Amino acid sequence: MHAELIKEIQTLFSTEEPIYLHEPTFNGKEKEYLNECIDSTFVSSVGKFVDQFEQQIAEYTGAKHAIVTVNGTAAIQIGLIVAGVEQDDEVITQPLTFISTANAIQYCNATPIFLDVDKDTLGLSPIALKTFLENETTQVDGHCVNKKTNKRISACVPMHTFGHPARIDEIVSICNEHNIAVVEDAAESLGSYYKGKHTGTFGLVGAISFNGNKVMTTGGGGMILTNDVVLAKKAKHITTQAKMPHAWEYAHDEIGYNYRMPNINAALGCAQLEQLPTFIASKRKLAESYRTICDTLGLQFLNEPADSISNYWLNAVILENREERDAFLSITNESKVGTRPIWQLMNKLPMYKHCQTDALENAMWLEDRVVNLPSTVIL
């Protein structure tokens, strides 16, 4: 079965050369815009591509405001700050995520709490969230307080895994009831929609990544999404060293960050964004092919959840158990077909093993079984 799948993947990508998990595709005006950017000398922190890229991502996602950042991790961190997360707070997230999510919480000197995911979305489970909040927290002066630690739970960071939307409307309404701000980690889900609305636009703030392995890239980069004009202004201010607008004076009114995306990266982003619909169409077609192949071979393919349109950033299969998973990873990688297991759960890593969790049944089940398949755009 594994040998047949390898053959099928080589046929899909029309090569017997090494096939990587996800490579970027540059097939548009990248070189034109980069040359224009260099010729203008505005390659750094200001320039027309920065403004254009923010405006176009806002239009594409339907968010009222979009603020560029140096990377997606910084976008989450700033998202948490503008959402009101402070030192010694706690922030709920899922353990089944890339390390950035947990690190961004820790950069705010807050502590993550890891709650279980749903098996069909791989995103934070509204039931796990509701159960935890009802049993383990109380309201004090309009804040959610963890009964065990007496600390304030100020935010919740659900993540849209591999581009598949979480049950984000339910998560937002549960968090609203408990006075918790939602900061969506939409790093992987540019071009994914839940009930017709773009991921990253349900919560108070959303964060996107344009790292080299994502659905489109700026080399490195990220974007903060929000519908709140005050938060948008604050995000722009603190990502640009908190410099007060003035023709020549260096005046700063708080400790800001040098987190703005350079114009040269934004130029790449503008060119990539023009191709995004083509990339996503190709990825959805590839997913369709994988689904057919997996059905034939008796493998369980991870489909987009109900009520969702996924960008299928990374395709995934769910194997029988950890032994089969490991055998699958060895055979495919030995054949130069780039497959990867899903991330180790955050609560198992040395930095986060002291953090509070619930039973994490689904997260542990998925950790043992989920493997990503090569998912580069095929043109």
Ligand SMILES: *Cc1c(COP(=O)(O)O)cnc(C)c1O
């Ligand atoms: C890629 C990614 C990020 C952000 O990554 P950067 O490399 O900092 O742009 C954050 N969260 C998740 C889940 C990701 O996959």
